[in-house]
Amino acid sequence: MSDHTLTESAAFTPWSFRADSKIERTPAIVGEIIYLATAGGGIHALRALTGERIWTQRLPAAAASAPIVSEGVVVLNVGQGDKYGGGAVMVGVDAATGEQRWESPLGFSGAAVADQHGRVFIATSKGVLRAVDARTGVIAWRTDLSELQRNRGPYSHIFTINTPVSPMDDRVLVHLSTSVCYCLNAGDGSVVWRMHYRSSYNSYSAAAVLDGLVHLGTGDGGLVVLSADSGKIHYAGRP
Secondary structure (H helix, E strand, C coil): CCCCCCCCCCCCCCCCCCCCCCCCCCCEEECCEEEEECCCCEEEEEECCCCCEEEEEECCCCECCCCEEECCEEEEEECCCCCCCCCCEEEEEECCCCCEEEEECCCCCCCEEECCCCEEEEECCCCEEEEEECCCCCEEEEEEHHHHHHCCCCCCCCCCCCCCCEEECCEEEEEECCCEEEEEECCCCCEEEEEECCCCCCCCCCCEEECCEEEEECCCCCEEEEECCCCCEEEEECC
16 A cells, blocks of 8 residues: 655545445545545545545444554444443454454444554543554553552542543553543553643643643643653643
8 A cells, every 4th residue: 555645746636425324433544545434334445636436345333433544454443332332343454455354342432543553542431541453453452540540549540531542652641531641651551650730620632742742731721741751740831
């Protein structure tokens, strides 16, 4: 599969494509190919310049997540699981052909992201983070953040992960609703650092990393900036 991107000089003519049913999830664009999944259980690969269909396949059930493309595999959560992802399944289909490569009974709720090493990070509503190999569907590691939080004080283990996690080099950042940010080793899920910066309201911000600093939006409308290496607070501003 080509990894080059569209250029300004590339000829483009507006086009349309009629899918088998509603497109409720954000398509993935990799190079010159668009991957989109539908509420009717279809998945399509199209040429971005022309809308030409490359392939169409059927999923085991309707897509319940946006497609993620990593290591030549399109990863999706499918099926109507409960709020914890139970009852749904995760599948990986070949990005070049659409043929299913693997299926895992460990579905998930919410969004997932991939890093440059082919690891797909899935944060569940139960506070568990899993790293899955995009090529095989095998779980590389599992870290239970609710257990890590359990000894941090009364009710500290009660939280949600409201936004996708953020890969950063060989680490991954997880921002909890309770004003806590974890930095985990992307290779094994071990804790590199943890910072509790305190806010009066639940946070709904993913971690953004720039120039060695982690930027977090707080639940009370403020901004906290942490060191990406240590988690030390560089700046904390409140409205």
